Amino acid sequence: MRDLQSNGSDTVLRFGRFELHPQRRLLLDGERPLPIGARALDILLVLVESAGKIVSKEAIIAQVWPRTFVEEINLRVHISALRRVLGVCPQSRDYITNVRQRGYSFVAHVEQVSQAGSETPRTPRELPNLPGRAVRIEGRQRLIDELTRRLHTRRHITLIGPGGVGKTTVALRVAQQQLGHFADGVRFADLATLAEPAQLAATLASEMGIAVPEGVDAQAHLQATLANRHMLVLMDNCEHLVDACAALSEALLQAAPRLHILATSREALRTAEEYVQPLAPLESPPLGSHLRLAAALRYPAVKLFVRRARARQADFRLRESDVPQVAELCWRLDGLPLAIELAAAQLDVQSLDGILAQLANHSYLSLLGRRSTPARHASLLASLEWSYALLSAEQRRCLQGLARCDAYFTVADAQQALADVQVSDTGRCAAVARLVALSLIGLRRDGGLVYYHMLGCTRAFAREKAREAALASAWDTPALA
Template sequence: MHDLDTDGEERVLRFGRFELHPQRRLLLDGDRALPIGARALDILLVLVESAGKIVSKETIISQVWPKTFVEEINLRVHISALRRALGVCPQSRDYITNVRQRGYSFVAYVEQISRRTGEVALQPCDVPSLPSRPVRIEGRDKLIEDLTRRLHARRHITLIGPGGVGKTTVALRVAQQQLGRFRDGVRFVDLASVSDPACLVSVLASELGLAVPEGVDARTHLFAILANRHMLVLLDNCEHLIDACAALCEALLHAGPALHILATSREALRTCEEYVQPLAPLESPPMGSHLRLAAALRYPAIKLFARRARARQSGFRLRESDVPRVVELCRRLDGLPLAIELAAAQLDAQSLEGILALLDNHGYLSLLGRRSTPARQSSLMASLDWSYALLDAHQRSCLHGLAACGEYFTVSDVRNTLGRLPISDTERCGSISRLVSLSLIGLRRDGDNVYYHMLNSTRAYAAEKGRQAVIAAQQPGAAAG
């Protein structure tokens, strides 16, 4: 019923968060194709192309069902289907109005744009949708709101923090808030399984749904396609490819002026446009606090434990008598969402006292989570192994040594604790900087004073790795040093 353009350009009709592509017969909500029937789509085209005008029911029927007798009830059924499809938008009630005894009118503002049909299209069906995460995220609402707003002023934001702190979960929620705000959509690229930096560009092109023609340089092809895209790309797990990711982000932002990047990493990428957002553990009640249940549940860490426990056991109820043990549990787990979820999962087989006992012998590091969880997050041990693999021998030795320090320690403590290691002052300082950058130890400032902080789980892990290293060094045939 609609003539196709033959001048090499595609006409796109945009309203609100939606795009209507007449030639492709496609209605997009952000980067997601909405499943609506062919007749409903034809009706929408008639109304959108006459936006602001009243279109009689007879006119709609004659254009959508030419030479066919159709009852008016059929039109009303398809109008209802359209309203349901547009119902994901709070303003949907203002799109299609019923003018009594006259017909229907599409009253929203419609912007008509043209795109060259020769451009390589990033089809919604060609790329994975954003992975789902739990609907509720405890204690991150303000941060998510700030990042959502900041993304429109900053072209590159990186969420950093230790493993298990929830970087991917927060980044995905921020990305979900952007659906419909970027003309060419939001794309998610998980880099965890990429081991060769040389493959990074090819993997990115593949995850974006782009086939690189044979004999064409993948980098040149990718940059040419993204040059005019208004798109948000979420790069998840950059730390093991940090140099390659940094170089790629710099090049992408230079090639695509309307491109935005949201990244997650255990250390900053240090690009020229990067805004670094550290992600702290969830707040837990302070040591020595004596709280009633209602007051304890105001803390995100306690709320997360209670919610995950209910998800595991439908009859679970946090009681007043449970509060001291749960407070101690969340505090000793450093408020790490991954650690709290793993602990709550043990309620199937353990009491709260039993779970606390696991913390005493560090057995909790190997507790397993959901089967669907990525391997690097299947346990605290796996999460820390991921970071440990990024360290060199000197950095590992320093991490082992720092396990003997308290929860908080000073520069002087570091010097005294690591003074016996067979490494130079320069190597020691470089190693400490590397541990801080990878979020294995935290750095805090109090006026002119600088002190460090190590999470309980990291300390337990470092102590065990140090013990294993001593045993290995004592084995016959072990290399000197």
């Protein structure tokens, strides 16, 4: 399920009198193998690799059952089975705790050693804590390889792009390929749920397994602790804390010459050492291209749809007669991986024609995904709301105005669309720049021509917001006497 180490040696995780061998998928009580089911073992790996932290039930389900929808009762059954296996040891009740309404935590001390190498134990802070991503990634391998190489020469890389484009998935795969290349490990911190910028340093320290003594400044302690570390830190979802993330990243990179940071955000952090890598949607067949099956399957967006459909329905096969509909669906969903996955999930309840009909009236924005999915990715609507919340009132009005334009529009088109928006000329320019920075609209150049692009889902969302604003304004207008 996971790639703990890629150096060929058998990693051993020790706790109490037990030894866990992830590569061999073996749990030993002393020298005696213990009988344990595959799912229970996967759950144990998730918990042990995040020892000392609370792992939500949703996160466990997402890692252990990445392609299948399961109820929470399945997790509880396997946790009970796992506790029975560990029950041969009187201290087993102290290994896995249930934190009410939050999840589970493995609270025993864990040591990591390499059986084929040194027996020097590694402390829990050095254990990789990367969430599992068992599924194949379509259309990104060249970029992943390029970022993997670039990480050895650039100390700060930020993946940017619109919500649902797959930034976290790509960043995690890049980080997974770094396991074994950084002497002090690879660490992951999801910042999506952090609301207070002032808590960033303390949160990052906690995610990295670094205890901050009481009364000590968290950032200063981080800088001192990481000063001599050769480590990669993946900071995920930085956009709502972009200023704080930028300031902390610069401070840490200055204090720790061998530290590398890989970040994901809907806008660049703009630090001194940052290399910005935009992530584009997956390539889709052109509308009306009349492709045959083999040709359509060369497009990453179509391949993703087929793979996700098969994950939902084992007997799903893309037929030659279905190609035009699937090609149109991928094109109309802008090649966004999140949108394509949500559409494929709808095959449980309706046909391809039914899904295309939903795209016509924009109801697809609220289609729900997996229950284990983070809230901001539960639907396209939730993902867009996440970005919309980062805008000022003026920027929101400008986004609504630009939604009147076609998918591709020039600077002149933008000026015309925003002519009646109650914003100053300076404010319009600043708003458009902000929308580009947040990946809500794209900026493209073709020779000397500069033009913008707005994804169909963003345009549908902005038009709906404009309609809601117009209705609210109508209600607020006093009736004429």
